Each structure stands twice: as structure tokens, then as C-alpha cells.
Amino acid sequence: MSDFRLKVFQSVAKNLSFTKASQELFVSQPAIxxxxxxxxxxxxxxxxERQGSKxxxxxxGELLLKHSEKILDDYKQLEYEMHLLHNEYIGELKLxxxxxxxxxxxxxxLGSFIAKFPQVTLSLINGNSRGVETALQEHRIDLGLVEGIFRLPNLKYTSFLQDELVAVVHAHTKLDIQDEISPEDLLNIPLVLRERGSGTLDVFERALSQHNLKLSSLNVMMYLGSTESIKLFIEHADCMGIVSIRSxxxxxVAGNLRVIEIKEMPMQREFNFVQLQGQEGGLSQVFMRFAGHHSKSL
Structure with missing residues (x-):
């Protein structure tokens, strides 16, 4: 039995849709x-079981799905180790x-990695940290990179980069706000924040808790699904956002935003690699080593 046939089954089983599996694998629906x-x-x-369109x-099917996940992981590891005998890195890595x-x-x-390892097929999905961890547990990806502080016991986390959250407002905001505020001042400032499940919100909530403040006590205008949407929102509304300094x-530099210092409320965090326990080898390890070598330039 071919590993591709198992991939087809797994895609249909995960999506519960022949159409979505066809789109995911770039194969015609009759072939699926x-x-x-x-x-x-x-x-x-x-x-x-076919019930109309569902x-x-x-x-x-449940039994085959359970075993197919392990079989496909073993296929991937085998391919990696066979090519490693010839100092070749060939295979598929889903991030x-x-x-x-x-x-x-x-x-x-990613650009540097593809240039270094052109025979590795690389793909990337993105979402919030909880969504990435779910995708890993469902075997839809091989390696995750997440933010935040909450860790699941069945996953292995490896530190990658340091990051810091900052409070920002538009440079021409009409808010009467100083360059430095106290944590308690946050109670009276309109905020736009990342959505539930995001690592950014996890870190902000934890920082608040150090000052006995709760998210429910704040004046949150909107929860948005990306940092880019927060930045655009700030351009058109008098409010403050909490985002990564990297973003x-x-x-x-252009002077469009300014940072507001929150006294005695540091919001440092780590970016982490996350893997399934016991599945730390293969191309995932190659990518992690490569990323670690290049981390100082990021």
C-alpha cells in the first residue's frame, strides 16, 4: 500500500470532505x-458512512486513521534517514x-532555508498559538512555532527567540496620554487586543495579573485576529494596542506610532518550537538547527 493512498485517506478523514481533500492534495476529486x-x-x-453530502x-475508518498517523510519520522518518546516508536532505516539512x-x-x-535545502518541500500554515498546537496534535503539521506561556504536557517546547510586547498608540492620537503610565491607568484607556487563544493575549493577561488587574476590568474596544489589523485599527481609532516590538x-522609525511605557509591567516572552513528544528527529530537527544558527539575524 502506498503512503500517498494513506495521505489521501488521512486528508479525507481530517476534513470529512472529498472536495477539501482534493484541494489540499491538488488531486482531482475522482482520483480521491x-x-x-x-x-x-x-x-x-x-x-x-455517506449521508447525503456529509x-x-x-x-x-477510525482504526485506520489511528494507525495511518504513525505509519506516515514512520515513512517520513525513513525517507529522511535514507537520504541522510548520502548527506542529502529530501522530503516534506509542514510548519x-x-x-x-x-x-x-x-x-x-524560510527563504534562506529553501536556498540551502532546495530538495525539501516546505509549507506553512498560520493561526494563533492554540490553533498551531491543535494542528500538531492532529498531525496536520510536523513542527510548530508558538508564542505565549501556556504549555500542553503532551508537547515538547524548545526556546527559539526572545520577544517583548509593547503598548502603542498612533502618533497623532487625541488620547490624553503621557509617554509613561501606570498599570492602573490601563483601566481608563480604550484598548484593541489580539483574540483569545493568541500567545500575545496570554502574556498580556499574565502581566496584568502581577498587578491584580483583570482583562474583564479593561475598556476593550475590539479583539482582532492579527497584529496588522490592530495597527490599521489604531490608525482610525483613538485607542492603544498591545503588540510585539518586532511588528x-x-x-x-517612520514616526507613525509611538510606544507608551507601562511602569513596572514588563511583557517579555519566548518564541518556542513545539513538537509532539517522541517525534523530535528528521527534517524538523534540521530546520530547528538551521533556525537556531540564524536566530541572531532575525
Whole structure:
């Protein structure tokens, strides 16, 4: 049985859709259907229940999904180790990164990695930190890069880069706000923040808790899904945003935004690699070593 046929099954099983699997794997829908039928013939068992336009896994399908994840991981490790015998790095590496890392840290690193290892097929999905961890647990990615402070016990976290959150306002804001404020002043300032599940919000909440402040006590105008949307929002509304210092370098140099210092409320954090426990080898390790070597230039 080919590993690609298992990939087809896994994609259909994860998406519960032949159409989405077709789009994800760049294969025609009839070809997807044919691969599933061949698997069902091979195992003499129905893998999916068809209910109109919806499908669901049968008991046999659930069993195959459980084992296919381990088999595909073993295939990937085998391919990596075989090529390593000839000092070649060939294979597929699926990355997932939280929004800030994907937008402001990874692009130059990915370009350099592809130039160094042209025979590695690299892909990237992005979302908030919790979404990346979920994708890793569901085997949709091989390696994640996340922000924040909350860690799941079944995942392994490795430090990558240091980062800092800062409070920013538009340079021409009408808010009556000094360049330095106290944490308690935040109670009276309109805020725009990242959404629940983001590492940025996790760090901000923890910093607030050090001063016995709660997020629910603040005047939050909006929760938005990306730093870019926060920056654009600040341009058109008199409010303050909490973002990574890495994300506003150009705006600060250009004089479009200014940083507001919050006294005695540091918001440092780490960017971390995250992997499934026990699956730390292969191309994921190659990428981590490469990223660590180039981290000083990021």
C-alpha cells in the first residue's frame, strides 16, 4: 500500500470532505474517490458512512486513521534517514506558526532555508498559538512555532527567540496620554487586543495579573485576529494596542506610532518550537538547527 493512498485517506478523514481533500492534495476529486475505494477493497471494510453530502468515519475508518498517523510519520522518518546516508536532505516539512512569528520572523528564514535545502518541500500554515498546537496534535503539521506561556504536557517546547510586547498608540492620537503610565491607568484607556487563544493575549493577561488587574476590568474596544489589523485599527481609532516590538519597527522609525511605557509591567516572552513528544528527529530537527544558527539575524 502506498503512503500517498494513506495521505489521501488521512486528508479525507481530517476534513470529512472529498472536495477539501482534493484541494489540499491538488488531486482531482475522482482520483480521491478511487483511492478510498481501493483502500476499502483492500481492507474489505467501509471506511466512511455517506449521508447525503456529509460523510463520517466508520469504526474501521477510525482504526485506520489511528494507525495511518504513525505509519506516515514512520515513512517520513525513513525517507529522511535514507537520504541522510548520502548527506542529502529530501522530503516534506509542514510548519505551523502563530501569526506574529509567521508575519515578522519566519519569511527571511524560510527563504534562506529553501536556498540551502532546495530538495525539501516546505509549507506553512498560520493561526494563533492554540490553533498551531491543535494542528500538531492532529498531525496536520510536523513542527510548530508558538508564542505565549501556556504549555500542553503532551508537547515538547524548545526556546527559539526572545520577544517583548509593547503598548502603542498612533502618533497623532487625541488620547490624553503621557509617554509613561501606570498599570492602573490601563483601566481608563480604550484598548484593541489580539483574540483569545493568541500567545500575545496570554502574556498580556499574565502581566496584568502581577498587578491584580483583570482583562474583564479593561475598556476593550475590539479583539482582532492579527497584529496588522490592530495597527490599521489604531490608525482610525483613538485607542492603544498591545503588540510585539518586532511588528512595529517600521512604524516607529517612520514616526507613525509611538510606544507608551507601562511602569513596572514588563511583557517579555519566548518564541518556542513545539513538537509532539517522541517525534523530535528528521527534517524538523534540521530546520530547528538551521533556525537556531540564524536566530541572531532575525
Amino acid at each position: 474517490t478511487k483511492h478510498i475505494q481501493e483502500l476499502e477493497t483492500y481492507y474489505q471494510a467501509r471506511l466512511f 460523510i463520517s468515519l466508520t469504526d474501521a 505551523g506558526a502563530s501569526t506574529t512569528i509567521a508575519q515578522y520572523v519566519l519569511p527571511p528564514l 512595529v519597527h517600521k512604524e516607529l
